Every structure is written in C-alpha cells, then in structure tokens.
Amino acid sequence: MTAPTVDTARFLADLHELRQIGRFKTGVHRPTYSPQDMESREWLMRKMAEIGLAPEMDGVGTVIGRGEGAGRRLLAGSHIESQNEAGWLDGALGVVAALALARSGLAVDPIAFADEEGHFDVGFLGSRSAIGDLTEAEIDGSRNRTDGTPLRAALKAAGLEGRPRLTLDPARYRGYLEMHIEQGTTLENAGERVGVVTGIVAIWQFRLIVEGAQDHAGGTTMAERRDAGLTAVRLLAAIDAEFPRVCGERSTWTTGRIALDPGAPSIIPGTADVLFQFRDVEIAVLERMEDCLRRLVQESNRRERCHTTIEVLSRAVPAVCDPGLMDALSAAAERLAPGAWRRMPSGAGHDAQNLARIMPAAMLFTPSIGGISHHWSEDTKEEDLALGVEVLFEAARSVLAG
Amino acid sequence: MTAPTVDTARFLADLHELRQIGRFKTGVHRPTYSPQDMESREWLMRKMAEIGLAPEMDGVGTVIGRGEGAGRRLLAGSHIESQNEAGWLDGALGVVAALALARSGLAVDPIAFADEEGHFDVGFLGSRSAIGDLTEAEIDGSRNRTDGTPLRAALKAAGLEGRPRLTLDPARYRGYLEMHIEQGTTLENAGERVGVVTGIVAIWQFRLIVEGAQDHAGGTTMAERRDAGLTAVRLLAAIDAEFPRVCGERSTWTTGRIALDPGAPSIIPGTADVLFQFRDVEIAVLERMEDCLRRLVQESNRRERCHTTIEVLSRAVPAVCDPGLMDALSAAAERLAPGAWRRMPSGAGHDAQNLARIMPAAMLFTPSIGGISHHWSEDTKEEDLALGVEVLFEAARSVLAG
Numbered sequence: 001m002t003a004p005t006v007d008t009a010r011f012l013a014d015l016h017e018l019r020q021i022g023r024f025k026t027g028v029h030r031p032t033y034s035p036q037d038m039e040s041r042e043w044l045m046r047k048m049a050e051i052g053l054a055p056e057m058d059g060v061g062t063v064i065g066r067g068e069g070a071g072r073r074l075l076a077g078s079h080i081e082s083q084n085e086a087g088w089l090d091g092a093l094g095v096v097a098a099l100a101l102a103r104s105g106l107a108v109d110p111i112a113f114a115d116e117e118g119h120f121d122v123g124f125l126g127s128r129s130a131i132g133d134l135t136e137a138e139i140d141g142s143r144n145r146t147d148g149t150p151l152r153a154a155l156k157a158a159g160l161e162g163r164p165r166l167t168l169d170p171a172r173y174r175g176y177l178e179m180h181i182e183q184g185t186t187l188e189n190a191g192e193r194v195g196v197v198t199g200i201v202a203i204w205q206f207r208l209i210v211e212g213a214q215d216h217a218g219g220t221t222m223a224e225r226r227d228a229g230l231t232a233v234r235l236l237a238a239i240d241a242e243f244p245r246v247c248g249e250r251s252t253w254t255t256g257r258i259a260l261d262p263g264a265p266s267i268i269p270g271t272a273d274v275l276f277q278f279r280d281v282e283i284a285v286l287e288r289m290e291d292c293l294r295r296l297v298q299e300s301n302r303r304e305r306c307h308t309t310i311e312v313l314s315r316a317v318p319a320v321c322d323p324g325l326m327d328a329l330s331a332a333a334e335r336l337a338p339g340a341w342r343r344m345p346s347g348a349g350h351d352a353q354n355l356a357r358i359m360p361a362a363m364l365f366t367p368s369i370g371g372i373s374h375h376w377s378e379d380t381k382e383e384d385l386a387l388g389v390e391v392l393f394e395a396a397r398s399v400l401a402g
Numbered sequence: 403m404t405a406p407t408v409d410t411a412r413f414l415a416d417l418h419e420l421r422q423i424g425r426f427k428t429g430v431h432r433p434t435y436s437p438q439d440m441e442s443r444e445w446l447m448r449k450m451a452e453i454g455l456a457p458e459m460d461g462v463g464t465v466i467g468r469g470e471g472a473g474r475r476l477l478a479g480s481h482i483e484s485q486n487e488a489g490w491l492d493g494a495l496g497v498v499a500a501l502a503l504a505r506s507g508l509a510v511d512p513i514a515f516a517d518e519e520g521h522f523d524v525g526f527l528g529s530r531s532a533i534g535d536l537t538e539a540e541i542d543g544s545r546n547r548t549d550g551t552p553l554r555a556a557l558k559a560a561g562l563e564g565r566p567r568l569t570l571d572p573a574r575y576r577g578y579l580e581m582h583i584e585q586g587t588t589l590e591n592a593g594e595r596v597g598v599v600t601g602i603v604a605i606w607q608f609r610l611i612v613e614g615a616q617d618h619a620g621g622t623t624m625a626e627r628r629d630a631g632l633t634a635v636r637l638l639a640a641i642d643a644e645f646p647r648v649c650g651e652r653s654t655w656t657t658g659r660i661a662l663d664p665g666a667p668s669i670i671p672g673t674a675d676v677l678f679q680f681r682d683v684e685i686a687v688l689e690r691m692e693d694c695l696r697r698l699v700q701e702s703n704r705r706e707r708c709h710t711t712i713e714v715l716s717r718a719v720p721a722v723c724d725p726g727l728m729d730a731l732s733a734a735a736e737r738l739a740p741g742a743w744r745r746m747p748s749g750a751g752h753d754a755q756n757l758a759r760i761m762p763a764a765m766l767f768t769p770s771i772g773g774i775s776h777h778w779s780e781d782t783k784e785e786d787l788a789l790g791v792e793v794l795f796e797a798a799r800s801v802l803a804g
Contacts, residue, residue: 084664118668145667183621201620205667216775217656218603218681218750219585222646224773229657230642237639240632244624254619255631256667258660262486265547265607265658265677265715266520266751267776275667279620313667348620348668371626373618374669 004105006393008386011100019088027376032081032119033158058166061114062126073107076177079116087378097179127351175360178352185371194333194341195365200353201279205313212306214270229260231306232272248285253278319353322360332394406507408795410788413502421490429778434483434521435560460568463516464528475509478579481518489780499581529753577762580754587773596735596743597767602755603681607715614708616672633708634674650687655680721755724762734796
C-alpha cells in the first residue's frame with residue numbers, strides 16, 4: 001500500500017470550478033444567503049457526496065461533510081461566501097483544501113462555516129453557532145449590515161428556516177485546520193511561501209453615534225450649528241493622533257463607514273454613524289485601546305456641542321494556535337519549502353479563533369499577491385496554492401498518525 | 403371703489419391645503435418630480451385658474467400663472483417641491499403668498515420654479531432655465547443626487563418630456579418678490595417678525611475625491627495602508643481649523659456627505675467621496691475660501707499616501723437685492739410691524755438670486771421657530787405668516803402704483 005498523496009491538480013480544478021459561481025470580473029460576488037452563495041453550498045455538498053462523505057447543511061447554512069471510520073478525525077475548512085465583489089480565494093481556499101485532504105483518504109471532515117465575512121451583524125455566525133456560542137435571541141436581533149434585512153427573513157428566503165443548527169462534538173476531533181490567504185504582504189515581501197499562524201487577533205467593533213441638530217447649511221451660522229459630521233471628523237482625527245501612543249506593534253484600527261444623515265449637500269448633518277474597529281493579539285492592548293477610545297469620546301463630549309455615544313458591537317477574544325498543530329505545520333513547511341516559511345500572527349479574524357475555544361486549532365497562510373484582499377483583484381500564484389495544500393496534507397497526515 | 407386687501411385667512415387655508423400633499427409627520431415629502439411634487443404643481447395650476455390666471459407648466463416643471471391687463475406687472479413666487487421629509491413652509495410659503503397677492507387683484511404673476519432644492523445636481527434648475535441660463539447639455543448630464551436617476555428620465559416619467567421651457571421676459575415685469583422662512587434664528591432671537599433681505603449668499607459646491615487602496619482591515623498594517631477615509635478625515639479637520647482665518651463674518655461651510663467605498667466594517671476604504679460647500683455674500687471672500695481649500699488639498703497631497711482631487715460642482719454669484727424693492731418692503735414692514743423688523747442678508751440660496759440677474763429682485767423673511775429648516779418639524783407662527791403676506795402685499799401695491 002502506497003502512502004496517500006494529495007491531488008493538487010484536482011484541488012486547483014475544484015477552486016476554478018467554484019470561482020465560476022457568482023463570478024465578478026476575476027473575483028466573485030457571493031454575499032451570505034444570496035442565490036450565488038447558496039449555489040456554492042449546494043456545489044460543495046455534491047463534491048462531498050462524490051468522495052463518500054455525508055453532507056449536511058444546518059440551520060444557518062454551515063455545510064459539513066462527515067466521513068466514516070473509527071478513531072478521532074481532523075476538522076478542516078473555512079467559509080465559502082465572499083465579501084461583496086471580492087476575491088475568489090479567501091474562504092473558498094480553505095474549504096476546497098479540506099475537500100482535497102478528505103479526497104486523499106485522510107480522516108478529515110471538511111466544513112464551510114456560514115457568514116464568516118459578517119454580512120450580518122452578529123459576526124462569525126456559522127462558527128459561533130457550531131461551538132454553541134450563539135443564542136436564538138441573537139439571531140432574532142441580527143440584520144444585514146448593507147440592506148437591513150433581518151437575519152430571520154434571509155434564512156427563510158434561503159430555505160433554511162426551521163432546520164436544526166449544528167453543534168460540533170470536540171470529542172470527535174483531534175483539532176481544526178484552516179488554510180487561508182495571508183491578506184497582507186509579509187510573506188510576499190520576505191520572498192516566503194508559507195505562513196504558520198501563531199495566533200489570531202481579536203477584533204473589537206464599535207459604533208460611534210454622534211447626535212447633533214439637522215439644519216439648513218445656509219441659514220444656520222457656524223456659531224449656532226451642531227454639526228454631527230464635524231464632531232465625528234474631529235473625534236476620528238483625535239483617534240488617529242492618540243492611538244499610536246497606546247497600541248501594540250501589530251495593532252490596526254479602521255473606520256470602515258461614516259454615514260451622515262441625511263447626507264445632502266445643503267443640510268447640516270443631524271447625526272453621524274461611524275463603524276470603528278481595532279485589532280490586536282493581546283487582551284491588554286485591546287483594553288488599552290478601548291480605554292483610549294472612551295477617553296477621547298469623553299473629551300469630545302466635554303468640548304463639542306454634539307454628543308457621541310459608543311455602542312459595543314462585538315469584542316472577540318484573541319486566539320492562540322495549538323502548539324502541537326503548529327509544530328506539525330512547521331515540520332511540513334520546512335520539509336516542502338525549506339527556509340521559505342515563517343511563524344506569524346494573523347491580523348484578520350478567522351473561524352479558527354472560535355474553533356480554538358473547543359478544540360486545538362491552527363492555521364496556514366499562503367501569500368497574497370500585492371497583499372490585496374476583499375477586492376475582486378485578490379490573487380495567489382497557483383504554485384503557492386499547490387504548495388499550501390501539500391503542507392496542509394503532510395501536517396494532517398502526521399497529526400492523524402500520531 | 404375700496405382699496406384691495408389681501409385675504410390672510412384664505413392664504414393660510416391654501417397653505418394648509420397644500421400641506422396635505424405629500425404630508426410627512428407635520429411636514430411634507432415632495433422631492434422634485436415625485437408623484438407628490440407633480441400633484442402639488444397640478445394643485446397650483448387649478449388654484450391659478452380659479453382666480454383667472456392662465457396657468458402653464460413648462461418643460462422642467464416650472465409653473466407660472468399669467469394675468470391679463472396693461473402695464474408692467476410683478477413676478478412673485480418661490481418653489482413648491484421640498485427637501486426629503488422636510489418642512490411644510492419653505493418654498494411653498496412664497497408660492498402661496500404670490501397666489502394671495504394675485505387673488506387680491508394686484509397685477510402679480512405667481513410662479514413656482516422647479517427644483518430649487520437641488521435634488522438634481524444642476525442646481526436651481528427652474529430659475530436658471532427661466533432666465534435663459536441652462537443649456538440642454540446641462541440637462542443631459544444631470545442626475546438625481548440621491549438615487550442617480552438621469553434628469554431626462556425623471557422628466558419623461560413626470561410627463562414633461564418634449565415640453566418647451568419657459569423664458570421670462572424682463573420687459574413684462576417691474577421686478578420679482580419672494581417671501582420665505584428665514585431658516586435661522588436671527589429674527590426669533592431679536593424678537594422681530596419681518597426681515598427685508600439685502601443680498602443672497604452664493605454657494606460654491608465641491609466634490610473632494612480621495613483615492614486610496616481598498617484592503618483588508620486586519621491583514622494590512624498601519625504603515626502599509628492607504629486609507630482614503632482617514633485622509634479625508636485629516637483634510638476635513640484641517641479645513642475646520644483653517645477656514646476661520648480666511649472666512650467672512652457670516653460665511654458658512656458644510657460637509658454634507660462623506661461616502662467611504664465600500665463602506666464595510668472590515669475593509670479599509672479605497673475611496674472617499676466628500677460633498678463640501680461654502681457660502682458668502684462677497685465674491686472676494688468666496689475666492690479666499692476656495693484658495694484656502696486648494697492649498698489644504700495640495701498640502702494633503704504632499705503629506706498623505708492617498709491623493710485628493712477637487713471637482714467644482716457649482717460656483718454661484720452672490721446677489722444684491724434691488725434698493726427700490728427693498729425700500730418698498732421696509733416701508734410696509736415699518737407701517738405694519740413698527741420696530742419689529744430688520745434688514746439682513748440671506749445665508750441660504752434662493753431663486754431670487756437668479757432672477758436678480760434679469761430684473762430687480764427682493765425678498766422678505768418670516769421667522770423660523772427655533773431656526774429649524776429642511777426638517778419636517780420646521781414651523782412659523784401663523785400670525786407671523788399672516789403679517790408677512792400683508793407686508794408683501796403692501797410693498798407690491800406701492801411698487802405697482804409707482
């Protein structure tokens with residue numbers, strides 16, 4: 001009996017097949033529960049069935065393919081939906097890689113968690129649900145961030161209403177492996193081809209709501225006006241100036257949206273609605289950043305004529321990857337790409353951070369060309385994709401043999 | 403023969419009747435060419451016909467009611483559409499006041515100019531068209547600022563396609579009178595009831611487009627990122643700090659909209675699209691403000707990793723009101739509200755500023771409760787509305803008798 005090998009050509013062919021679903025330019029548009037997203041989930045279930053797995057889609061759209069056989073298995077995967085008009089790899093890569101491992105004969109259950117991308121405001125819907133950390137009440141209260149559709153309505157439209165939700169059994173698994181594009185330029189700039197992830201930053205998300213007074217932009221003097229947009233601009237400029245003093249070495253902070261209401265050229269904005277987030281791998285740093293944010297909002301409220309309130313949208317816990325799984329990934333990387341890999345933290349959030357709460361979890365990064373991510377032009381060299389799945393396969397084989 | 407008088411009860415009744423068209427809470431929602439807006443224009447034409455005027459709607463929706471009789475007449479009016487979910491008086495007040503003057507027997511042609519509110523990006527569509535300052539090419543290129551509908555498509559949907567556009571004949575008129583709410587608190591704070599407008603500020607409108615690089619908010623370090631939103635925030639904060647050094651006493655500047663693309667919580671904005679405007683009564687001040695804006699954008703482009711370009715949307719010319727018409731309004735105000743009126747500039751733009759380019763023009767302000775404007779809660783005391791139309795009537799009578 002020869003040792004099993006992973007079929008990289010078939011793996012790449014599967015990736016390109018999936019790329020056709022919701023194709024947008026060279027990327028894909030598969031927002032969660034869109035027809036394109038549901039089509040990709042059905043596609044995945046067919047692929048799972050073809051290789052002898054028992055596919056199942058749960059009440060939030062998470063797809064798992066369970067294999068048979070004695071002994072503990074590995075869980076592997078990622079997510080299959082995309083950001084709007086985004087890249088073809090992102091989550092799809094980790095799902096198709098898991099499929100390749102299962103096809104090779106390894107005791108791997110592939111999984112595609114729903115809405116890792118956070119189209120709905122609950123955040124990490126699928127993986128949080130699968131580890132038993134999502135209440136029905138949270139589902140009741142959740143809405144689509146783009147168009148406001150209630151999550152319940154979206155689930156119903158996607159035909160998922162009333163289906164039971166999957167709860168993973170940690171006793172079944174030795175751990176969870178997730179392959180993903182780096183979404184940065186660290187590997188590319190260093191001329192390296194594999195990243196073994198040491199930990200995953202936590203994202204703390206906030207909504208800053210500034211309340212002013214909507215008024216006519218001509219009739220109201222500068223001294224009289226309570227311009228919510230201007231208060232938001234001053235606050236965000238202050239954050240930009242202060243955060244470097246409290247942040248960690250690899251912290252990031254981002255204002256993704258500034259919505260001025262009503263948003264017309266001749267009306268002083270009555271409210272400003274700002275989506276703000278920061279990320280770090282250390283709780284202590286995250287807490288310092290939140291303290292700083294709260295102090296700056298307090299100062300703004302003392303200084304400005306518009307009042308700002310902070311709404312906490314989510315506060316995740318940073319995840320540390322499992323040393324045993326990291327060692328297996330590192331050994332495989334060194335064997336297949338000697339000297340061309342590194343250990344590194346993940347600046348982006350991933351489903352693995354939730355899985356790490358119930359079982360050993362680890363991640364492998366492939367380089368992103370130009371570091372581009374969440375955009376349709378996202379890409380990775382095919383030889384790097386193939387190398388990545390080979391490293392993942394070698395590591396999984398060694399873990400399952402151990 | 404008794405001297406004609408103005409029927410203030412009928413005037414108030416008309417205002418309340420018009421308020422029912424597109425009613426929203428205590429205000430109205432009559433965006434330009436919406437069914438509600440077109441209904442209000444039809445309503446106005448019926449009212450004009452009832453009092454013996456010949457009503458006519460032109461190719462952009464401007465409604466005029468011409469009366470018969472020898473001698474030069476007065477033109478009076480304003481606009482009838484509203485901002486979205488806005489106040490019941492605003493432009494409607496001046497139109498219904500003009501109707502009241504015509505009903506009283508004065509040689510007045512009431513007019514309602516289309517889209518003074520600028521739902522379409524051409525700006526002052528009706529009055530610019532009526533003074534012969536609007537090309538077909540400008541109409542071809544114009545779109546709705548809210549939903550992007552081409553102006554041509556909106557005109558077609560409103561049944562206006564192919565109708566000729568009105569061009570006013572200055573020789574027919576002694577001048578133009580427009581009554582309007584103040585949209586500020588100057589009169590209210592001083593306990594005054596009438597404002598005689600001395601001049602109308604010009605609005606200079608700009609679009610600031612910041613080009614960065616869309617990227618993942620976790621994978622991209624602070625040092626690598628080209629965050630268009632952050633560059634916009636820093637630029638707007640710099641404008642806020644610098645403009646007080648170059649502006650005039652009554653200048654205003656407003657950022658009405660900041661659109662970050664794609665506007666998602668975990669994506670670094672690749673572009674920021676900002677609507678910015680400033681206003682003053684003096685060309686020299688307006689030019690100083692534009693110079694300052696251009697200097698700040700230049701500095702930003704030297705300092706930042708994102709490039710900002712300035713697109714000029716419109717540059718209006720400030721208007722000076724006609725001394726003779728102002729004197730007639732002042733005399734009437736002093737007779738009917740002795741000591742409770744003042745001369746004052748208008749911080750808001752009005753159709754009168756375009757009319758002033760082809761005939762003598764003047765404006766009268768009534769107080770705005772709390773200075774609220776462009777919001778459904780906008781209001782004015784009924785006794786102030788009645789006093790306003792009486793002053794307008796007295797002034798018009800004296801001008802027509804002169």
